[in-house]
Amino acid sequence: MTGEGNHARPRKIVHVDMDAFYASVEQRDNPELRGVPVAVGSPAARGVVAAASYEARAFGVHSAMPSVTAQRKCPDLVFVKPRFDVYKAVSLQIRAIFAEYTPMIEPLSLDEAYLDVTENLKGIEIATEIAEEIRARIKAATGLNASAGISYNKFLAKMASDLNKPNGQAVITPKNGPAFVERLPVKKFHGVGPATAEKMHRLGIETGADLKEKTLDFLVEHFGKSGPYFYGIARGIDNRQVKPDRVRKSVGAEDTFAEDIHSYEPAREGLQPLIEKVWSYCEANEIGAKTVTLKVKYADFSQITRSKTVPAPLPAITDLEEVVALLLAPLFPPRKGIRLLGVSLSSLERRRSETTPQLRLAL
Template structure:
């Protein structure tokens, strides 16, 4: 991999404005890599975390498994068919969380401006950093080196002048690499990128953009802000900005979101409960992992169901006390899902959203670490 260009802040210390420097750190095949680290017999072999040969879905896949087309949210039966030698491993979420806290302690050596997205990824604003380092690519390299030394795991990084482009850059040289998108080449990078690969554009939104003739960043840039607001509501200004390589969102270290959700559109319509249950499981795990990683609790869960004719229903459940475990959340979603069956038409998309979020009280964590969780 060639050495990426550096993102350097304004060299004039008296300048009124400094170029923002944002790093997105993304652990490589995190769950599977932890399992391969701890079990030498799994190294170099195709591994799926979650599910089983008979039922369930894949929560994470090693890079060896991905070469066969195995990926997260894939039914286990399909994954086994694609890769007959696939090894299924039960997830150990408590361990993944503990390792994630190790990684965040490394982040905290460089900046208090840390915004976790999940157990395995986070944004860091290093415009002003605790090491006094000017070059963001050097900071990213040091962090990745320290993560490897402390945990034995590989991380990739994206460096840019805003969150959107840092996130996109972290995928460019995976695994175990990093890349930079500079202010000079950011707009051109976005123009050439398919919108289905944009962070923040899910399968349903990508399909809607496709129906409107929007396939690339250049197509998106050609649409007016009024057009985008008309068709995408509150997301319109965001899409208008990122089509031009602009994203003014700040890295927010202690943000409690109003809601957190995940959804998936299926290759084939679902008509019965068991495959629907299998399809919704990775969504449950994704939203729970986010909340768990960020010490957030939720009192309301909403199930979204979109049918083959694009009609849509939602079902919600609110509890008196926040959900205390993944099992509690699974039970609540299962009840909501069971209530929609039998269905008169196929299901093309399912979504799970948690709301009424609140910060948990964290115990048995060092006061210093609490500043950065």
């Protein structure tokens, strides 16, 4: 264990988060899109916004929003088809800059990563200076803005990176960390999704201070294996290490819907941001996946999973979309409303660096 739980030297963790990454790449590469509200994604009836420029965000458009809703909020919204190959190339440029400062890099997706700069390759003592240098280098190399959060653990570094977005940075010190968490609404906590926030609300937990009042036993009883994590972060404690080059056994994302789903189109729409999230993680970490699992939880809390394994790692996000659609279609019409959907990838392996032939899958 390190850092905040004892008297050891505090760690120096930087969370770097690219600002409106996909949309910013599109605006960089096409001058006609600059200053215009841009959504990366499909404008089709069942399309979903993968990313929104800051001009679009001013109208209330955000990622994971159905395209029809986005168009209603912003009639002048310009949709651009995602170019994941370009985003990947830019992400690798950014990763190379990180590697000049530390080998301790944990990518979360193509546009964000944790860096442990406690011991760094430049011998720079002050983490805020490292963050400033990295952001300036990213801007010079790619023309894109990055924001950063600096703190003594991963949770607070992640929270800090949101404080001065876009194109800014913030630090949360060991001295002010616990007080910062106490004031923060739990719905803004990293790791607390809408369903968990709603459950906390029902239990009378609105802020970090409310969370801190609960015992570990209470949190484990109500939140299971997440209980100890919530207990720690309520006190500004997060002992998770920055883990470079890790290959998980699986990677997944799920979402609980505000209203139960009864038809195919909204279900497929709801799955798109989850597909993009798990694919982005795999791309950022150079991981390929052969097994796709769809999780469905119904209104009565019963749940089923459906899986498909293919002979070789999925080469493109379109192949993942195809497999998910294949697993989803037979479940309709459902016997009861669907309250939660999830997508996970397993049979993960490191991708070979050489270019592999893009074989179409026989699905």
